[in-house]
Each structure stands twice: as structure tokens, then as C-alpha cells.
Amino acid sequence: MNNEDLLRRSLDAVWHPCTQMKVHETLPLVPIRRGEGAWLEDFDGRRYLDAISSWWVNLFGHANPRINAAIRDQLDRLDHVMLAGFTHEPVVALSEKLSALTGHELGHCFYASDGASAVEIALKMSFHFWRNTGQSGKNRFLSLAGSYHGETLGALAVTDVALFRDAYAPLLRACDTVPSPDWRLAAPGQSPRDTAVAAAVALETYLAENYHEVAALIVEPLVQCATGMAMHDPEYLRRARNLCDHYGVHLIADEIAVGCGRTGTFFAHEQAGIVPDFLCLSKGISGGTLPLSVVMTTDAVYAAFYDDLTARGFLHSHSYTGNPLACRAALATLEIFEEDGVLSSNRRLAAQISERAAPLAADPRLRHFRNTGMIWAFDAATDDPLFARRFHQAAMARGLLLRPLGNTVYFMPPYVIGGEEVELLVSGTLAALEETL
Numbered sequence: 001m002n003n004e005d006l007l008r009r010s011l012d013a014v015w016h017p018c019t020q021m022k023v024h025e026t027l028p029l030v031p032i033r034r035g036e037g038a039w040l041e042d043f044d045g046r047r048y049l050d051a052i053s054s055w056w057v058n059l060f061g062h063a064n065p066r067i068n069a070a071i072r073d074q075l076d077r078l079d080h081v082m083l084a085g086f087t088h089e090p091v092v093a094l095s096e097k098l099s100a101l102t103g104h105e106l107g108h109c110f111y112a113s114d115g116a117s118a119v120e121i122a123l124k125m126s127f128h129f130w131r132n133t134g135q136s137g138k139n140r141f142l143s144l145a146g147s148y149h150g151e152t153l154g155a156l157a158v159t160d161v162a163l164f165r166d167a168y169a170p171l172l173r174a175c176d177t178v179p180s181p182d183w184r185l186a187a188p189g190q191s192p193r194d195t196a197v198a199a200a201v202a203l204e205t206y207l208a209e210n211y212h213e214v215a216a217l218i219v220e221p222l223v224q225c226a227t228g229m230a231m232h233d234p235e236y237l238r239r240a241r242n243l244c245d246h247y248g249v250h251l252i253a254d255e256i257a258v259g260c261g262r263t264g265t266f267f268a269h270e271q272a273g274i275v276p277d278f279l280c281l282s283k284g285i286s287g288g289t290l291p292l293s294v295v296m297t298t299d300a301v302y303a304a305f306y307d308d309l310t311a312r313g314f315l316h317s318h319s320y321t322g323n324p325l326a327c328r329a330a331l332a333t334l335e336i337f338e339e340d341g342v343l344s345s346n347r348r349l350a351a352q353i354s355e356r357a358a359p360l361a362a363d364p365r366l367r368h369f370r371n372t373g374m375i376w377a378f379d380a381a382t383d384d385p386l387f388a389r390r391f392h393q394a395a396m397a398r399g400l401l402l403r404p405l406g407n408t409v410y411f412m413p414p415y416v417i418g419g420e421e422v423e424l425l426v427s428g429t430l431a432a433l434e435e436t437l
């Protein structure tokens with residue numbers, strides 16, 4: 001096997017995600033043979049620094065010895081068993097640990113295998129809760145402008161990214177959006193907090209009129225990632241929580257991208273001092289090794305389904321729900337957080353990266369340099385529609401994997417990125433900008 005061989009066969013047989021396949025007539029696929037730490041390597045030994053954690057999933061590096069050992073150990077004990085009518089140690093231990101991380105406020109864990117499915121589950125559970133409590137008229141969902149919650153039909157209905165949504169609009173349930181608290185939208189003289197307050201006022205206006213039909217508001221706390229790393233002040237979440245309580249609307253925190261320490265706290269919503277009614281986790285939860293997602297919810301929601309009648313239960317399932325291997329990988333990931341004091345070491349690492357990235361913050365060709373926890377982003381001032389692709393290629397030529405969202409370049413490195421890698425991240429970015437802008 002070599003690079004060319006694998007490329008040709010992949011283009012013959014594999015339909016790649018999020019891709020117009022024809023672009024690969026000119027843009028080569030990147031064949032990867034192995035990964036280690038923050039690095040990916042091809043068949044010729046060329047290495048790429050994975051500065052976006054392979055679509056935001058890989059928290060502790062590729063081939064992490066501790067996570068791999070846990071998966072191997074589990075593989076010899078129990079590969080899989082269905083979770084309806086059966087249970088196993090990894091799923092119980094993981095649910096207990098996750099519950100403890102929410103201070104036992106969200107003590108009931110429902111599992112699936114990917115982020116979009118977790119969003120589907122939260123939406124269905126919310127509606128079904130209202131139905132079980134005699135309010136089946138609450139059947140609409142509300143999301144923020146620019147929101148991204150996944151690409152299955154239910155999740156896409158609460159996603160507001162035209163590129164992913166428009167072709168399928170006739171298939172989607174109508175959902176409303178309210179203004180985003182994105183601080184880049186601030187009027188002159190407005191602080192990020194002012195922008196958050198203004199967006200919360202718009203939310204209140206909407207809810208005051210429509211609350212009797214609204215089951216849930218779904219948000220990506222602190223950072224709306226896929227739309228372009230739009231960051232907001234936690235004040236928005238505090239106000240949204242209060243408004244949802246006041247108007248009897250669920251608050252769904254989609255922390256699929258921002259959970260697991262990415263924003264500096266283990267859960268992003270912690271920074272607002274609130275607890276959502278539903279919390280969706282995926283991506284980093286298994287350290288980027290195996291597909292796993294979970295929806296966590298409250299005693300109150302759980303109790304509304306607990307009944308003699310089968311139909312009042314939550315009759316949703318996926319074949320691999322609560323897969324033991326994925327749960328063990330997640331347990332090993334959580335153990336690394338505990339044993340290595342990851343949240344506090346990430347604070348030091350983030351300060352170091354921000355300091356090194358100062359030339360980017362000061363660069364007049366770039367706008368809105370921003371940082372939350374282990375996410376950095378800035379917007380290139382260009383109208384080149386091919387900027388993202390050209391920048392990606394220029395960075396790859398320098399051994400740096402970055403994949404801008406439109407004009408937004410972002411860093412979401414694995415938490416194991418170190419000194420020289422941070423150098424390459426910043427110098428490679430500057431060089432790629434030099435070539436592209």
C-alpha cells in the first residue's frame with residue numbers, strides 16, 4: 001500500500017462526508033497510515049499536526065496508550081451486548097461518573113453513537129415529556145441563528161447553516177430561530193455582555209408570544225462552533241435559563257463540541273452557573289476513539305416517563321446503544337482528566353498558546369481574534385470564495401492540518417499539544433496566511 005494506491009481506491013469506492021467529490025479531481029485526498037499524539041502520518045512518512053483534533057474529537061492525542069489499553073482490556077471481556085433488558089459495568093460506571101460531574105443534577109444517561117442522534121433524542125424526549133404531562137401542543141423547537149446541531153432530519157431542522165440545510169428544506173419540520181448572542185455582532189461601544197443581553201431580550205419577546213407551542217430551546221453553550229466559532233458571554237445562558245423556567249420551556253445544551261473541557265470547564269454551561277434540562281455529549285467523550293454519544297437529563301424528566309404504560313416510556317433505541325468498548329474508552333478519557341488535572345494544566349497551556357498567538361491577534365488582515373478555553377479563532381478579511389480551501393492546502397504543505405470554516409480560521413488542538421508543536425501552529429498559520437491573502 002502506498003499513498004497513490006490508497007487515493008485511487010478511495011475515490012473509486014468511498015463517498016466522503018461533507019464533500020463535493022468532484023473537487024478531488026484537483027484537490028488531493030490525504031491518505032493517513034498512522035497517528036500518534038498530535039500527529040497524523042501518511043505512507044511516505046509525511047507528518048501533519050492535527051490542530052483541529054480530527055473534527056474536534058481527539059482530546060488526548062492519537063493512539064493514546066491509556067485509552068487504547070482500556071479498549072483492549074474491554075475487548076477481551078465483553079465486546080457488545082444490547083442495552084434493552086441487559087446492562088454491563090462500563091455503561092453503569094460511565095453514567096455514574098457523568099452524573100457526578102453534573103453534581104447529580106443530570107442523573108439519567110441515555111446513549112447513542114453520534115452527535116446528531118443525541119440531538120434527536122433530546123428533541124424527542126422534550127416533546128414526549130410535554131405530551132406525557134398533558135401539553136402535547138408544545139411541539140416546536142427553537143434554536144439560535146447560525147446554530148449547528150447535526151445533519152439527520154430532526155437535527156437539521158434546528159440547524160441554521162444554509163449550506164447544509166437548504167437542499168433539504170422541504171423535508172424539515174419548521175423551526176424558528178432567535179438572534180445569536182455572537183459578540184462579533186456588537187454595535188460600536190457594545191460589550192460582549194451587552195450583545196448577550198440584547199439577544200436575550202429578543203428571546204424573551206419570542207417566548208412571551210409563543211411559549212405555549214415551544215417544547216425546547218436548543219443552544220451550543222459559549223461557542224457556536226460549526227457556523228464559524230461564534231463566541232458569546234455566559235450572561236446569555238443565565239438569561240436563557242431564567243426565561244425557559246419562566247415560560248415552561250426546556251433548555252437543551254448541545255455540548256457535543258464544547259463539552260469535555262474544550263471551553264475551559266468540563267461542561268461549558270458551568271461557566272454560567274446553570275443546569276440545562278438536557279445535556280448532549282459526543283465527539284470528545286471517547287477521546288476520539290470510538291463513536292459514542294449521551295443525553296443526560298433530570299429526575300423531573302425521567303419521572304414523567306416512569307409509568308405502567310409502555311407507550312409513556314421513551315421507546316427509542318440504536319443497535320449500538322451503550323456499547324461497552326466505547327463506554328470503556330470514555331471512562332479512560334475521564335480518568336485522564338482526573339489523574340492529570342487536565343482542566344488546570346489546560347489553563348496554563350491555553351495561556352501559553354494565546355501568548356504565542358499574539359501576532360495573529362495584532363495582524364491587520366485578520367478580524368475578531370477570539371479565544372474560549374482551548375478554542376482560538378479569527379476571521380480573514382478577504383472575499384476570496386476559495387480562501388478556506390487555499391488556506392487549508394497552504395497549511396498542509398507546511399505539515400499543519402487546519403480546515404477553516406469560510407473565512408474563519410480556528411485552532412482546536414488536542415490537549416497534548418506541546419512547545420514545538422505550538423510554534424509550528426502559529427508560524428505555519430502565519431506562513432499560510434502570507435501565501436493565501
Ligand SMILES: *Cc1c(COP(=O)(O)O)cnc(C)c1O
Nearest residue numbers: 114115116148149150254256257
Ligand atoms: C458535531 C456536532 C453535532 C453532530 O454530531 P455528529 O456526531 O457529527 O452527528 C451536533 N452538534 C454540535 C454542536 C456539533 O458540533
